[in-house]
Amino acid sequence: MKSWLTTTDHKRIGLLYFWTAFGFFMIGGLEALIIRAQLVRPDGGLGVSAETFNQLFTMHGTTMVFLALMPLSAAFFNYIIPLQIGARDVAFPRLNAFSYWVFLLGGLFLNASFVAGPLFGADRLSVAPDAGWFGYANLTSRQFSPGPNVDFWLLGLQILGIASLAAGFNFVVTILNMRAPGMRMLRLPPFTWMTLITQFLVITAFPVITVALVLLMFDRFFGTHFFLPAGGGDPILWQHLFWMFGHPEVYILILPAMGIISEVLPTFSKKPLFGYTVVVYSGVVIAFLGWSVWSHHMFSTGLGPIADSVFAGTTMLIAIPTGVKIFNWIGTLWGGQIRFTTSLLFAVGFIAMFIIGGLSGVTHASAPSDLQQTDTYYVVAHIHYVLFGGTILGLFSGIYYWWPKMTGRFLSERMGKVHFWLTLIGMNLAFFPMHFSGLLGMPRRIYTYSADLGVARFNQLSTIGAFLIGIATLVFFWNLLRTRRRPSNAPANPWGGATLEWAISSPPPVYNFTVIPTVTSRLPLWQTERHAPMAPLPDRPPAPIHVPGGSWWPMITAFGLPIIAIGALAHLIPIVLAGAAVVIVGIYRWAYEPFEM
Amino acid sequence: MTHGSTHATSMGVDNRKMAFWAFIGSECLLFGSLIATYLVYKGRSLVGPYPHEILNIPFTSFSTFDLLMSSLAMVLALAAVQRGDMKQGKLWLFVTALLGLIFLGGQFWEFSHFVHEGLGLTTNLFGSTFYVLTGTHGAHVTVGVIWLLTLWIQALRGKLGPQNALTVEITGLYWHFVDVVWIVIFTVVYLIQ
Amino acid sequence: MLRGAVYFDAVPLVLALLLLFLTACSGQFPQSVFEPRSDFSTELAGLFTNIFWWAVGVFVIVETLLLIAIARYRARPGAAEPKPVHGHTALEIGWTLAPALILVFIAVPTMRTIFATAGQAPEGALRVEVIGHQWWWEYRYPTLNISAYNELHLPVATPIQVEMTSADVIHSFWVPRLGGKRDLIQGRTNRIAFRADSTGEYWGQCAEFCGASHANMRLRVFVQSDSAFQRWVDQERAAPATPAKGSPAEAGLQVFRRSACIGCHTIAGVAQGKIGPDLSHVGGRATIAGALFPNTSETLHRWIMNAPSLKPGALMPPQNLSPQDLDAVVAYLQSLK
Structure with a gap:
């Protein structure tokens, strides 16, 4: 137990990230199921109140983005990246532990709002955030959201931002600086490349939302008017700041999954990734363009025809590198020897579904067309084809692919296939009809809709689909749990992968590599025209390898942050100061603690 | 801060230094967003006091000069530590921190003077954007001063030597960055009214 | 081995057909974007249809390629190792240019429509101010000197200049059959312009999340013949009825x-x-x-x-x-x- 609390081993931290994020994924999924159950009937549904519904969709979005998808990707960053680049750990193991603890505590802080009502004298149990995951001003002002709900949200997101930023710096340095000899940038595995791009987006996008949240905090706590027209402020500034973060965030969510399937497809078709450099550079281009499209979320705010044209244009441009990636993935499959493992099924599912999400995205890019689609269920369909059909299928593909590496145990392929087909059918049943609900006039974020709109049947299909996804996820969960009782018999390279993580045992020893490998090709474990496979590493390290011990200070420092947030929430300065003291003492002890790498 | 640059790294730059550059890149976006907010709301205050009525350019020019001199002191401190001259190192670390403190004192005086003149945090958009922007910068200077004093105390206790040159260098990176940000803020807020 | 592979896209395709069928034979859709009744909404529906067919074309081609790939190249025991192809420059250029070209065909009508629907009505249009409240709508007719609430009355075949703002949080005015949505923002004035081309009752509702009863912020638009509209205006201008004594x-x-x-x-x-x-x-x-x-x-x-x-x-x-x-x-x- 103590060794898990103090661990600085990237592999353990990766597992912690995985299980924590998966737990939040289940919570977010449960919220979605309640939302879908409510909408199964028009005119009042199953009786979920408007207030509860608004909390549910706010928390569903916030949870899935910040507490499930990002940290599930982070689980792979942690576990896999050091192995893929041939390193013993990340650049800053303690900072890595700190990121995890901050993420966990931030997530718990946000979710504590579900039961914190009595502490704030509210007449209901839950005071969860209820202004949407996008928190548009001026609905978030004290005037229109007097309770602690939005405070939980803005403080929770600031905590989580710290976790993401710390991890961002860590992985940028790890990937750039900790590569094994010979691992040149254009030999990095595509997953590592996409992670690097993602982390650059994290460290540039998160400061922007931090500023937005700080300004909102000043409005709510100190009475400024940054987003309040009453004092000359402009609610639209919030939207600009939020989406300047929010659109890169979309790529933060999708690029790691793109990286995963760029590993899975070559392995299971026994062919190198088609157009490796093009895939890498198109990722870079997507990240750059991702910074120039934010206002396409704001076409209905009346930006004027010039701005509309510019942002429609840049958004359409992004379709090009995205399309190029898809063609390269198909090119990878083409002419291969495809083994239909669960991991590959999910990867192919990613491509098939992401195409749909991408194409509906083009209809959004067209600003006038978007005026009929934005804020309707059509957008809900689009984001779920991209984030569920894309990111989540990609993450599942990665889990089936790397689970034997991470635990030494295989997931059941049979249950995996049940999981896959249920998920694929469920998601299409859930999200495809939403295109119709939306275009037939159903706005999003509504707890009830008129039977006269004629969209009840589409909603029923969506609800059935959502519950199928729920069942599929339970199958998956059971599959995960049962591996604990399975023999630890995974070989080092069960799938015949080409990258370095497959060169060492499953799970890897604490020091990862007995000898740091020297890399001479992009596919070190494969025979290619010019390169023989890397010689196997020795079974034992030739000399004892020093592994840093654990540290309490990352966790203790992390605890200071929610204490500060609780103090702010309760308007109690002494608690804020106490939290700050914990952080300061933690940092000093951390800095002056002997910790050898 | 106990380990030096013992690791062989792919890019030939120490991990901590590289992380710091990444951090500074991130900070640029932070200050960029704040400065953008200031510029968006420039001239949109509904009531006074307005910038031209209240900003004291000669005084702040002195503060700016003070901060610039602290950067010079920082350079001297680093050079001294690198060549192992800890006597000079101690001196210049302290001078840097002291100049930082003088800047903070100036900011404190400026803020209380403005409040006295009727410009509070919530008075108008100018007040809100001004205090949040310069306050964030001031918070960065405060962190820098605490950091410098920590190094200085370490040095007094004989625990800081040439082996810690990298630590001092990173402190310097931070300090120079905070200084450069101030030049931008000074230009945007004070000079271009 | 097409069998296994086909399932991949069979799911969305079957659904699409099923849903199209459902849509076609279900009843009325008072907020459907597919039954435009104004110049504004007709432009948007036309643009969407245009992009939709491009998307269908791309969808069919790309998904077919994907299906062929996974159907044809299934691993078979004893088959030779696949050729380690690393890429193909001409192909890369080709599939960069192809989407770029298609996007030109989408971007041009998009830009044209952006300017055509920029919200400026011709001279002499009837001006209507829409003010959003949590959770109801206020309409003012500055030239007619009347106001209306939640139910907007408009004359048919007349250019309408809608100017909108909010009294509190952000709302979005959306009557799908008459046009695209536009946000109502306190401290700002947004505009749309349209001309309804047939009389009737049109439904709409707030499309920007605006708090507890966002779902309940609905509206109606009654597009009337000139004479009916004039009657309504006269009625609104009249003093409210005084009840009879003892009633x-x-x-x-x-x-x-x-x-x-x-x-x-x-x-x-x-x-x-x-x-x-x-x-x-x-x-x-x-x-x-x-x-x-x-x-x-x-x-x-x-x-x-x-x-x-x-x-x-x-x-x-x-x-x-x-x-x-x-x-x-x-x-x-x-x-x-």
Whole structure:
């Protein structure tokens, strides 16, 4: 137990990230199921109140983005990246532990709002955030959201931002600086490349939302008017700041999954990734363009025809590198020897579904067309084809692919296939009809809709689909749990992968590599025209390898942050100061603690 | 801060230094967003006091000069530590921190003077954007001063030597960055009214 | 081995067909974007259709390629190792240019439509100001000197210049069959322009999340012939009806006068409250409570007794009226044609 609390081993931290994020994924999924159950009937549904519904969709979005998808990707960053680049750990193991603890505590802080009502004298149990995951001003002002709900949200997101930023710096340095000899940038595995791009987006996008949240905090706590027209402020500034973060965030969510399937497809078709450099550079281009499209979320705010044209244009441009990636993935499959493992099924599912999400995205890019689609269920369909059909299928593909590496145990392929087909059918049943609900006039974020709109049947299909996804996820969960009782018999390279993580045992020893490998090709474990496979590493390290011990200070420092947030929430300065003291003492002890790498 | 640059790294730059550059890149976006907010709301205050009525350019020019001199002191401190001259190192670390403190004192005086003149945090958009922007910068200077004093105390206790040159260098990176940000803020807020 | 592979896209394709079928033979869709009834909405529907068919084309080609790949290249025991192809420059250039070309065909009509629907009506258009409130709509006709609430009346075949703003949080005015949505933002004025091409009743609702009763912020637009519109204008301009002596409505007027009603509602000559909608002609409306319920005696009763239970967050508190007083107030309100 103590060794898990103090661990600085990237592999353990990766597992912690995985299980924590998966737990939040289940919570977010449960919220979605309640939302879908409510909408199964028009005119009042199953009786979920408007207030509860608004909390549910706010928390569903916030949870899935910040507490499930990002940290599930982070689980792979942690576990896999050091192995893929041939390193013993990340650049800053303690900072890595700190990121995890901050993420966990931030997530718990946000979710504590579900039961914190009595502490704030509210007449209901839950005071969860209820202004949407996008928190548009001026609905978030004290005037229109007097309770602690939005405070939980803005403080929770600031905590989580710290976790993401710390991890961002860590992985940028790890990937750039900790590569094994010979691992040149254009030999990095595509997953590592996409992670690097993602982390650059994290460290540039998160400061922007931090500023937005700080300004909102000043409005709510100190009475400024940054987003309040009453004092000359402009609610639209919030939207600009939020989406300047929010659109890169979309790529933060999708690029790691793109990286995963760029590993899975070559392995299971026994062919190198088609157009490796093009895939890498198109990722870079997507990240750059991702910074120039934010206002396409704001076409209905009346930006004027010039701005509309510019942002429609840049958004359409992004379709090009995205399309190029898809063609390269198909090119990878083409002419291969495809083994239909669960991991590959999910990867192919990613491509098939992401195409749909991408194409509906083009209809959004067209600003006038978007005026009929934005804020309707059509957008809900689009984001779920991209984030569920894309990111989540990609993450599942990665889990089936790397689970034997991470635990030494295989997931059941049979249950995996049940999981896959249920998920694929469920998601299409859930999200495809939403295109119709939306275009037939159903706005999003509504707890009830008129039977006269004629969209009840589409909603029923969506609800059935959502519950199928729920069942599929339970199958998956059971599959995960049962591996604990399975023999630890995974070989080092069960799938015949080409990258370095497959060169060492499953799970890897604490020091990862007995000898740091020297890399001479992009596919070190494969025979290619010019390169023989890397010689196997020795079974034992030739000399004892020093592994840093654990540290309490990352966790203790992390605890200071929610204490500060609780103090702010309760308007109690002494608690804020106490939290700050914990952080300061933690940092000093951390800095002056002997910790050898 | 106990380990030096013992690791062989792919890019030939120490991990901590590289992380710091990444951090500074991130900070640029932070200050960029704040400065953008200031510029968006420039001239949109509904009531006074307005910038031209209240900003004291000669005084702040002195503060700016003070901060610039602290950067010079920082350079001297680093050079001294690198060549192992800890006597000079101690001196210049302290001078840097002291100049930082003088800047903070100036900011404190400026803020209380403005409040006295009727410009509070919530008075108008100018007040809100001004205090949040310069306050964030001031918070960065405060962190820098605490950091410098920590190094200085370490040095007094004989625990800081040439082996810690990298630590001092990173402190310097931070300090120079905070200084450069101030030049931008000074230009945007004070000079271009 | 096409069998296994086909399932991949069979799922969405079968669904699409099923849903198209459902759509075609289901009843009415009062908020459908596919039945445009104005120049604005017709432009948008045309643009969407244009992009939609490009998307269908791309979808079919790319998914077919994917299906062929996974069907043809299934691993077979004893097959030779695949050729380690690393890429193909001409192909890369080709599949970069192809989407770029298609996007040109989408971008050009997009830009054209952006400028065609920029929200500026021709000279002489009827100006309507829309003001969003949590959770109801206020419409002002500055040139006609009248106002309307939740139900917007417009003359057919007349250019309309809509100018919108909000009294509180951001709302979005959306009547799909008449045009795309536009946000109502406090401190800003946004514009749309359109010309309805046929008379009828059009539905809409708020499309930007605006708090507890966002779902209940609905609206109706009545596009009328010129003469019908003029009749409505005349009726709105007239002073509210005065109930006959001794009628139940007259008793209701007295109840209205001494109740909390006057704090929030205006009835010309009776009360000047500004918090809720003006009730001077409430009896003439088809709906109440933000177009949420039909305007009937029964719904008025329920609404006055306990508005927040019907519309969460509604500012109108439950009214503690005796059954007789309630009947009287309802009678009075219904008399205000």
